[in-house]
Amino acid sequence: MNEPIIGRKIKHALDERLSLPAETRARLAAARAHALERQQVRESLPALAFAGRVGMRLSDPTQWFRHVILPVALLVAAIIGMEQWQERQRGAQATAEIVEVDSGLLKSDLPIDAYLDRDFLAWLKRSSD
């Protein structure tokens, strides 16, 4: 038994029965048209839906507050908070540096070269003033 040959012959036989009654062809054409309509809806749906959502939100003051004002206010508050936190960090770091120099002076741990540095002496004068 040669499977491909039998398969091919039966395929030809089945192909001969593809001429369908007019009513069946009409129903298949209607089904096809219906399916294509659904594809059309799907293609245009995302843009329309987005436009619809935006329009709905902007037309209602409550929606304006929830979807525009509130998020923007939260964003601004977050930026201000971060800025303040960074400022505080910078201040603490500067204080720590001064404490380190002062304690070095008090303990006489400062290297002798520091006293020969004009900038350092100028800084000491400014600090004492």
Place this chain on the structure above:
Amino acid sequence: MPPAIACHPRDRTSTTRAPPLATRTELSAFLAGVERRAYKQALYAVRDDAAALDVVQDAMLRLAEKYGARPPDELPLLFQRILQNAIRDYFRRQKVRSTWTTLFSALIPGYGEDDTDPLDTLAAEPGSRAAEGPSEAMERSQVLDFIEQEVSRLPARQREAFILRYWEELDVAETALVMGCSEGSVKTHCSRATHTLAAALKARGIEL
């Protein structure tokens, strides 16, 4: 008839870049090219004209809604997969209906006595559409009827594999993909189907 744009596996061309998505015209041409074979496939399986049309319509809708914008090259395999699933869904619904009918007929005396058994519908002879005409045409028509009848009588998986391989001309890997089974299973199903059909034709004295 519209031009056959990627309506058949043998028409497909391999592409290396991302192919363009199917337009409405391409989808329409594809569906027009496959709808009659799809209807026949469904008819061989469900053995009911109206149910076969419903199955095909369902498959077309699913393809258009979910995969209508996929590249045209992908449509044949997707549609075959959807069609086979739609046929299985039909049998699942029939099974559920049959279960409820049996349940009600057991609980309520007289319920469903006048209803037709779905199994009667499934076992109905489909060979009642023989074309009339000259004797040779009639003889040929009877042979074709017999072939269709034998294809319809094949076990579901064998028929599915045979039709996909030899009628839709998918290769073994594509058939396995559509059927959701291994390539070895496809070969086995095809071999058994072909053997059964050849034996039936031989027993009837039909030479193709």
